[in-house]
Amino acid sequence: MKKFLISLAVGFMLTACATTQNANDVIDEAVAAMNDTGNASECATLTYEQAKKALAEAQAAAEAGDQETARAKARLAQTLAKQAKEEAELNAEDCAKRLAQQTEIAQRLDNNVVSDVDDVVVSDETFEVVYFDFDEAQLSSAAVDAIMKNITILKQKPNMTIQLAAHTDERGTTEYNLALSQKRGETVKNYVTTMGIAETRLSVVPYGKEKPVAFGSREQDYALNRRVEFIGH
Secondary structure, X not given: OHHHXXXXXXXXXXXXXXXXXXXXHHHHHXXXXXXXXXXXXXXXXXXXXXXXXXHHHHHHHHHOOOHHHHHHHHHHHHHHHHHHHXXXXXXXXXXXXXXXXXXXXXXXXXXXXXXXHOOOOOOOOOOOOEEOOOOOOOOOHHHHHHHHHHHHHXXXXXXXXXXXXXXXXXXXXXXXXXHHHHHHHHHHHHHHXXXXXXXXXXXXXXXXXXXXXXXXXXXXXXXXXXXXXEEEO
């Protein structure tokens, strides 16, 4: 009985130590986990970005003196970082293909071989990419935020015209996805025009599922492919 009580007391002490661990120490552990994710930023992008966001929130909470929130966010960041690393390792082959294609595109553009890349759409990094939920053409709040940032740029560059390159993930028939990408492009175009941008500056090009940026079959890959990109001219 005495041994049991001692074990129980030790257990309570360990639990108490875990719950009162200094937030900065937990944040340091999360930072170490982020630094150990390998190429997760490119091969498990969504999970990695979630980990990065949680870590930033942990650091902000620590600076504000909110130790409890800082510890919780840091532990979340550490967990997500480990998941991102595992996802990147599982998705390594598909990711390698995508990175190789991106490198090839960059090299061809650097060499000004325009005729060879007519079949490739390269998004202007100045603009935010607008993402959609599965089988949806309606705008989420995040999509609206992205569009509003792009509208700000368009108002600063009144002579710029925009191609709205609309895409889907690989699920569904070619015909269905072409129609869905057209709807997504039109939805974005309509929203932009209601914000005061002339319709003549915008054109929609539906690509369906033919031009993915992520080549895996995991949900995070699908999410990256459901998009409309602003291509400036």
